[in-house]
Amino acid sequence: MYLLINREDVKKTAELARLRLTDDEIDDYQNTLSEILEAANRLQDVDTAAVDPAAHAVESVNVYRDDVPKPGLDRDDVLRNGPHVVDGFFRVPRIMEE
Amino acid sequence: MTYEPVIGLEIHVELLTATKLFCGCLTGFGAQPNSQCCPVCLGLPGALPVLNRRAVEFAVMAGLALGCRIHTRSKFDRKNYFYPDLPKAYQISQFDLPFCVDGAVSFELDGGPSEAGITRVHLEEEAGKSVHSGDSILGSTYSSIDYNRSGIPLIEIVTEPDLRSPEAAKAFLEQLRTTLQYTGVSDCKMQEGSLRCDANVSLRPVGQEPFGTKVEVKNMNSFRAVERALAYEIHRQTGVLTGGDTVSQETRAWDEARGVTVSMRSKEESHDYRYFPEPDLMPVTMEAPWIEGLRARLPELPLARKRRFCRDFSLSHDEAYQLTQSRETADFFEAAAALHPSPKAVSNWINGELARLLNEAGVAITVSPVTPEMLSKLLDYVKAGTISSTAAKDVLEDMFVTKRSAELVIKEKGLEQISDSDAIGSVVQAIIEAHPEEAAAFRAGKDKVLGFFVGQVMREMRGKANPQVVNELLRQKLRN
C-alpha cells in the first residue's frame, strides 16, 4: 500500500514536537497520518486562488490594552506548580543546545 | 585573491514600556527571580495575550526613526520552538507582515558619510532568562529559569547586507544606538541585555556580485565584541577560502575569552519554526494620520541635530558630533548655549572639563550638579575677564562638588581678576618707574622687554590682574 508520508517524516515531526516514538509507533503514525492526510488532500480539489486565509472565526482589528501595570501573581503562586523549584528558580537539567 | 566581507546585522532592542508586551506585569530590571510574573507571561494553561498599545507605538517610532515605511496592515505570528526559558514554547513575533520595512541608517565612517539599509523592524516578546550552573552552558549540570524578563517587548531590527568591515558594523551600531536612545523607546544598554546583536558575515572576491556562504555569529556582548568577532570571522573565512576550501553555512558563537568563534550548529540542524498567524491576537491596522502623529512625537534625530549644530552654532564637525552622541548632552548644550554668547566656549567646556568631571564621578549629564545655567554663568565670568580660564577650571570643580554658583565660589576663593584700569595703572606706573633701564630698552624697540614688565606687574598683583588690561596699560605708559 502506498503511504503518503515516510518513516523519516514521522521521525522528523516527532522531533519537532518533542515526542519520542518506538519503532512500532512510528509505523502506526505512518499509517494513521497518511490516512488522515490522504483525506485532507481532497481539499486540493477546492479552487482557492485569490482567497485570503482566515486566521480568525470573527474578524476585528486593533485590540489593545493601555501600558498600565496590573498586579501579577504572588511569587508562591508562580512557583507552586513547579515540578522542581530551587531558590525561587525553576530548575531544569542541563541545556545541550542553543 | 582579495576578498570583500559582506556583513548584515540583526539587533534586538528591549522597549522602555512600563509593562510587558501582552500583560500588565512590570518590566523593571533586577527584581527577585520570578516575582514579576502572571498567568500570561508564565504561559499558564488558559492565559491569553492582550497587546500593549505603547509597545506598538514605540516599535513604529523606532521604525520611523530608522527611516522605515510602515505597513498599514500587520499581524502577529507564532514562532514555535522549545527552550526552557520560552514559557509557551512559542514566541509571539511577526513573520511576513512586520510593522516597519525598507529603512536606512546614515552614519559616519572614517570621517565620511556611510549608510546601511534596514530590511525590517518587527515587534516580539522576550523569553525568560536561563542562569547556567558552572562557568558555561556546556559545563553546567543544570540551569535555573527566571521568567521576569519573559514578555518584555522587543524589537528586532534586521539590516541589509550593506556593511563592509567590522569598523563599519561598529560605527553603524553606535549610530543606531544613539538614534534609538534619542527616540526614548529604549535605553539600549548592552550590559543589561536591552540591546543585543547577532551578525551574518560572508566573503566574496572583490568585484564579484553574488554573496558567498554566510555564517551567523552570536553571543557578542559589546560593540567592541562585535567588531572583534567580525574581524576574527573574516580572518577565519579568508583562511578557509585561501586554503581552497568552502565556507560552510552554520551558526557560530563568539568566545570572548579566547577571542575566537566556535561552531554551534550547521544548516541541517537549523530550526523549523512553523510560523503561523497568532489566533489569540487580532491584526493591527495603521492609518496615515496615526503614523504621522507618532512621527510628530519623534525628537530631532542625532544626524539632523549635528548638522544644525554645525550650521547654527558654527561648531566644527567633531564638536557637533561629540555633543549629539547623546540626546541629553545635546540638550544640555542647547540650554547653556541659549544663555551664553559663545557656543564654541560652551561646547569646549561640555566636551572637555564637564565631561571629565561627569565621567570621573560616574554621573549622568541629566543629573549633573552643574546645570546649564550655572555653566553659562561661569563662562560669562570668563568672557567678561572676571576670572581667567585657568581659574575657571578650579571654580568648575568646586561647583561640581558643592553645587554652589560660580559667583559664590569666585568670591570665596578671591579669584576675581582685576580689570580696573586705575588699580592696574598705578601698579604699572610704579613698576616702570622702578625699572628705568628696561623701560628705555623697550622704547628703543626691544619689544621682548614687555614680557618682563607683565611678569613684574602680575607678581605684584598676585596673578589677579587681567593680562589684557596689563598689556594695554604697559604699552601705553611705556611709550609716554
Next chain:
Amino acid sequence: MNLQTTSAVELQRLLNDGSLSSRELVDRCAERISDQEPSIGAFLTLSLDTAKAEAAASDERRRRGALLSPWDGIPVAVKDNICTRGLRTTCGSRMLERFVPPYDAAVVERLRTAGLPVLGKTNLDEFAMGSSTENSALQRTCNPRDTQRVPGGSSGGSAAAVAAGESPWALGSDTGGSIRQPAAFCGVVGIKPTYGTVSRYGLVAYASSLDQIGTFGRRVRDAASLLQLIAGHDARDSTSLPAETLQLGSDDPSVRGLRVGLPLEYLEHGLNAEIHQAVMDAVRRLEEAGAVVQELRLPLTDYAVETYYLIATAEASSNLARYDGVRYGYRAEADDSRGMFEMSRTEGFGDEVKRRIMLGTYALSAGYYDAYYKKAQQIRTMMRREYESAFEQVDVLLTPTSPTTAFAFGDKSTPLDMYLQDIFTVTSNLVGIPAVSLPCGEDSHKLPIGLQIMGPHFSEARLVETAEWLERQRNGGDSHDL
C-alpha cells in the same frame, strides 16, 4: 421536587418563594452525585464542601435581600478545562493531573460574582480532543441514558452530569461540536455561542480560533440563561467581542414567518433514517406553525471535517507545546532538558493528543504549510462566505447534531471514524456562528436524537426562541417540567 427533571428556571422559582434553600439544593445535588457517580463518572473533582458553604452564603444573602444575580444559589458544574483557582484543573490528562491553577477563568469569576456554587469539575476527552470522552486519561464517563454507551464528547462529563440530574446546568467548551454532540447523545440542551461572545481567558486552549465556552441545561431557557450570565466582553481576551448584553428567551416564542433552511449536505450520505425522520418531524411542525422552510445547498460542507482537523491540530500542536515539564504539569526526569521535555510529553500525553500534535506539527512544517494549513484557512474564508450568503436567504439552518446517536464504548475504532462524528458540528466553529442542539426525539433504542439550529453571528436570541418553541411543541406547551 425531582432534581433530575426540574429546570433551573423552576429551581429559581422555588428559591424565590422560599420553598427551597440553596443549601438544600446543593445537598440534594450532593446526594444525587454520590448516588449516580459510581455508574456515571461525570466528575473528575468535586468541591461539595465549598459549594455547600457558598450555598449557605447565598441563603444568607437571600435573607438580607442582597442577591448577587437572579440565579444566585443555583449550583453549576464546570468542565475540567476551565481554570478554577485552588481547584485542580486536569483537562482529563496525566499531564495536568495535579495542576492547581493560581487563577480563575473569566467565566468562573462570573459564576462567582453571580453567586453560583461550583459543584465540581467534569470529565472530558483529554484536552477536549475527542467525541466520546473515551480519551480522558483519568476516568470513564457513561451515558446516563444507557451506561453501556458513551456520553459523547469532549464535554461528556458536563452533559452527563446534567442528564443524570447531578447538576441543574453546566459549562462546557465547544471546538468542533464538543458541547452540541454530547448534549445530543445525553438528551439535554447545549449552546455554542458566536465566537467571541464568552471570554476564553482561563479556558485551556485546544484550538484557539475555534474554541468557545458554552452551556448545558435540561431546558433551552436554562442553557440560555447560563449563557447570558457568562457572556460579555472581557479585556483579557483579545478575541472577545464588545457585544451588548445578550437578551435571550421570550415568554411567547414564535416561529411564524421564520425562514428555515434545510442544507441537503447534512441530510445525505446515508444518514441514519431515524435521525432523518426526527429532523423532518421538527421541520413539519415548524412549517405547520407558519415557518417558511426551504432546502438549500452548502457544498463546502463536504470539506468541513478535513478543514477543521487541519486547523484545529495545527493550533493544538502549538497550544500544547507549553507542556514541557518546566513550570507545571507532569515531568519525567532526564539528563538534559531536551530529554526531559521529550519524556515528560511522551509520558504525560495520551495517544489521541499525541496524534493531533503530530498531525498539526506536520501540517505546519516547512514545505507543507501552504498545502495544508493555508489551504484550510482559505477554505475557511470560502465557508464563511457560503454561510453568509445562505443567511441572506434564511434565518436559521436546521440539521441533525450528529450523524449517529450515542454509540457503545470502543465502537469508533479508527481516528478517522471518530473524526467523522463531527461532520455536522465543525462548520459553525470554523465560521464562528452560534448553534444550539436540543432533543428532538429518540431512536428505537430509546437513545436521544439531537437537532441542531444554526444562525448567523449574534443570532443567539433567534436560535433560542426557535429552540424554545420546538421544545414546547414536544412537551405539550409546558416548558418548565418534563
